[in-house]
Amino acid sequence: MANASQCVTCEKCCFGRMCKDYLFDNCITLFTQSLQRKKELKKGEYLYHSGDTITHLMALRTGTVKIYDPDGNIVNVKTPGQVIGTEDLHTQTYHYQAIAATDIQLCLLERSRIYDLSQITENFINYVTDILSFEIAEQQKMIAVLVSPDAQAKVREYLKLIAQRYEWYGFPADNISLPVTFKEMAMLLGVSISSLNRALSELKEHGEIVVDKKNIQINSLSPGR
Structure with a gap:
């Protein structure tokens, strides 16, 4: 990762x-x-x-x-x-x-x-x-993340963006280490910590990701660029 x-x-x-x-x-x-x-x-x-x-x-x-x-x-x-x-x-x-x-x-x-x-x-x-x-x-892609309709969509698209970035620069894209804390991630996405935690929990329940502290295993976010 x-x-x-x-x-x-x-x-x-x-x-x-x-x-x-x-x-x-x-x-x-x-x-x-x-x-x-x-x-x-x-x-x-x-x-x-x-x-x-x-x-x-x-x-x-x-x-x-x-x-x-x-x-x-x-x-x-x-x-x-x-x-x-x-x-x-x-x-x-x-x-x-x-x-x-x-x-x-x-x-x-x-x-x-x-x-x-x-x-x-x-x-x-x-x-x-x-x-x-x-x-x-790259900035336009981040703007597209920010205008996503709800917290879950924002979190999903942000994780996809990070995975795409890692893949582009030659790193594994299916198992990533977040470059920010969850508090910073919430600030970047313009959502509350509670909304971020809820969105991550929903993505885990749907089998899209596995979370281990700041390490995210991506199962179905389609990280390919």
């Missing part, structure tokens, strides 16, 4: 195609100078605070990162393979804050080098566009 210690492969990472072309297959000096690999942060450390200048695109290799609004409410969670911090790229500073929920490892691409790289490397800007477009698609 996917957990905090697992590392996404370079092939499956959001930076994968860029690194293949400009790091592994052809060593492009400007790219290697612009990419910081395997930066480590400990649980509880901040990737960035609200108001910090946006300096990098970040790819999460291992661990879990949680995104909070200025009031301290959780608004997103990132798992291995995903890009971090794109929601504020239209400005110069972050409006949210990101915290390592576990020990993590990141790869960072300097934002200031993106234009220069696009001028000297074929297809580079297409890779960046694809990364951002995929992130938008």
Whole structure:
């Protein structure tokens, strides 16, 4: 099952195609100078605070990162393979804050080098566009979860979304470790803890899932993407 210690492969990472072309297959000096690999942060450390200048695109290799609004409410969670911090790229500073929920490892691409790289490397800007477009698609899927008609539907679709995400990034999709607590899951879905517990119980009774603490065995949620 996917957990905090697992590392996404370079092939499956959001930076994968860029690194293949400009790091592994052809060593492009400007790219290697612009990419910081395997930066480590400990649980509880901040990737960035609200108001910090946006300096990098970040790819999460291992661990879990949680995104909070200025009031301290959780608004997103990132798992291995995903890009971090794109929601504020239209400005110069972050409006949210990101915290390592576990020990993590990141790869960072300097934002200031993106234009220069696009001028000297074929297809580079297409890779960046694809990364951002995929992130938008992921956000649209979460919105679709949030507009589900009731708590059970929201929980079912959220579990399916997490399973799909794990599968996309190369992890097992039928036995997942939730990247959030149940309290945080309720907050993300906009339901009460009692509604969440009731929905999980109903899904268990229907044989759709088996719950063991934060580990969810998925029997019939159709996790394939």
